[in-house]
Amino acid sequence: MAKLIGGLGTSHIPAIGGAIHRGDQQTPYWKPFFDAFPPIHAWLGEKKPDVIVIFYNDHGLNFFLDKMPTFAVGAATQYVNSDEGWGIPSLEPLRGEVDLSWHIINTLIDKEFDVVTCQDMLVDHACSLPLKLFYPEGNYPVTVVPVCINTVQFPLPKASRCYALGKAVGQAIQSWGSDKKVAVLASGGLSHQLDGERAGFINKQFDLQFLQSLETNPEWATQFSVHELVEKTGTQGVELLMWLAMRGALTAAGSGVKKVSSNYHIPISNTATAVLALETNN
């Protein structure tokens, strides 16, 4: 059976794409964010996952309001990044792990998560940037399965439901008949709000408590309704749903997690950023 080796998390602010393109990683503004990655690059180099399951939210590239799935699972051989309208350079396509996609889809439907399936989907910066951040050399040595969670149009799925979805994905990974090593990845957050008079809202205390909870008390944030999460973390801070799903998958691996590395930095663009790597104890 496949082995679930750990989980990754990173913010995915589009401006990161511009910084990478310009080579700004070591400038004073960007260094505190990019310095989070070398310890995780070393860990990935040692553990060498073959596949990454990415929990992310589409920002209006692949999905429009005409058809807006709550949960969608990619089942494509390749995922292409494309023009998103504001000029960040498109990154290289991601290779799909189709066999695992269908095993996850079959498992999820069996566990009563009635997901949308996508054999053809564009992926936006929320998929392309994390891969580039964790594998800056490019020519990615991993295949992927993207799992999209709606944060565009309310009602959003509950925090508890996203955590349960993650658990089911973790169970799927561990029952996949393959000898490959798999990691899960959360893309997004932490607290930020782009729209409205409350634009620029950041909640450091909540973010730090959330990050801490992911190590030892992963169900902590599931006590909050989505409305409460918007209030506490901002309209885009609800992207922490991705982190809950990622952590749910690790819970399915059992015996807890140990932290490889974590980083929290305010601000990049309008966002409180976090970067995290957790290793399973199995």
Add this chain to the structure above:
Amino acid sequence: MTFELPSIPGTTPFDGNQAKKGYALNKMCFSFNDEANRQAFVADEEGYMKQYGLNEQQAAAIRARNVLQLIAAGGNAYYLAKFAGIFKLDMQDIGAQQTGMSKDAFKAKLVAANNQPGLQ
């Protein structure tokens, strides 16, 4: 059972009411993923808005480049960002406009969030 929720100051969750109200506006902004469409909009703003069936409130908000008015007209932050991209506005420009601050003051406010207390 009611799905009405208490309001959060300065915040408009993009719910069914907003989605219904803003459909034409958001559909136009979604089209700006394509460079050819961005150019077509720049070449003939009024004609482009007409093609997507924007109502007068939406068209006025587009003409004014006013983000709060666009949200009031049903605009969604993610699609509106593609409209803002045509004018090379970044998120600090947009944040400054919505909060009535200068861009420098808005950026300083973001940095000042570091001064919030950490874990108790």
